[in-house]
Amino acid sequence: MTSNFNPDESHAAPDPAQGRFATLTFARDVAVPVSVLWSAWTAPAARAVWAAPTPSVTVEFLEADTRVGGREVSLCKVEGRPDVRCDCGWLDLQPGLRSVNYEVISSEGVTQAAALVTAAFSGTQDRSRLVVTVQLSSLTADSAAGYRQGFGAGLDTLAGVARRTMLLERVIRAPRTIVWNTWMNAETLPQWWGPEGFSCRTARIDLRTGGEWLFDMIGPDGTIYPNHHRYIEVRPEERIRYALLWGENGPKHADAWAALEDQDGATKVTLGMVFSTEAEFQQAKGFGAVELGQQTLGKLERFVSAR
Template sequence: MTAGSFATLAFERALPVAPAVLWQVWTAPAARAIWAAPSPVVAVEFLEADSRVGGREVSLCKVAGEPDIRCELGWLDMVAPGEGALDRAAGRSVNYEVVSRAGVSLSGALVTARIAAEGGGSGLQVTVQLANLAEDMTAGYRAGFAAGLDNLAALARRVMVIERVIAAPPAAVWGAWWSAETLPRWWGPEGFSCRTRRIDLRAGGEWVFDMIGPDGTVWPNHHRYAAVIPEARIDYALHWGEDGPKHADAWVRFEEAGGATRVTLGMAFATEGEWQEAKGFGAEALGLQTLGKLAALLG
């Protein structure tokens, strides 16, 4: 193929995770930043990321000794599993992508993804309608997309998703979450309390604190905050104690749901072993207890 030509590329993956988990891995910027690089020699830098309809994602693919490749992505349609008129176990997204180098547009594409329950897990189907502009990008697009989806499949096996609908508008839920006064009052499972050592709630900020269990056991924690979109999203990293090893990249999303707020908490653990350990001690149930305390605070 040559510049000015068109191609349709199709990709499929079957994963042993629930559609709601796969949806978060596919759309959440914190997760996309982990699986986006097609190979170890490529570093992907996200300049902007807003995964809502009308939002866009801008990233640079960097390879030593070569000009950066810029990708601009815009979300045109997003229906999460369980929403809209689709099968409640299915979801879809549509986005455009424009790839450029040194200010020259190399390709444009329309990407349609469908996520559906399949055999106890999920199936992901992605169709890329590609227009080659300045040069033929077909082979590179096919290889890069396939490698990225392989990364996504590996990541999905170590992601945990916890969700609750809270009977309060997003502004109220956000206010209770993003407040140095109220956050320590409800954070943690039932019977746990927080002892704050340092708190600075902003993009680039942090929260250093101890979780104290019902029996007095102390677990040091350190949250480092990355991207923050008020009333919509917080991305952060979880560390074992102040400046300790990172054990997860996390995000929380706030979405209006008929006058209430759907709160989705996602965690991508550093290893599948850490995910299994968290699963084993009941992290999902404990996370739901934490969101229950938030709901109780809001009345």
């Protein structure tokens, strides 16, 4: 995980008496459902929000594929210092229960540390618990201090992200290819997007990585809601990652993603949003964002069924 190691932490040569091996354990209790905490932990869009251990660190994701056998590659950047690279590989993913991954930390081509990370999840629809165990081997220096600080700060940020994450799920009785082609299609997307009674008026639409959708959502009473989606990543038939802005180049109010998975001949659609602040999330919940979001996915389901 990109948050495991803090490049701001100074690293002296290891003390032979202490050795270069350590087992670190971290635990966090968060007042969110297990499904939300799991998504915040694993979804690339959410991980990009909480990955940096401190504000002075910038994290750039080069690759992100959260599935067994998939890899995540990121760079931790601190001004005036060499980049720190984290190569992560997913070994086990049991949704809502457990994840296991390895990671290798390097800088300027020199490996600094390797670790096996096990995350265990438990809880209810109201509260979740995450316990992370890091089995660490420092190869060039004692990295335990950096891991303790970086991972601890990262998990604090993760907890905050989870508390402002909205997660919607729906199983649509149609193949994933059809659902994807209905979503990422400039002609069909505006026809079903939005809650019941809402329509879309498009100014620009370019559904690809680096593209955008600039549109007005028009409510049943004629109220106009300016929207601007900026597409950060588009992986065909797998996932979309985008930023939600209030109008053209307006302030961002959420980092969002949509993921599609095969499920017994149907397609499981997950729509997630990390709001910019917890206050915005609570305000959105207050005016019925969860119900309105489910209406949007319901319109997608009906649109697909009618085709």
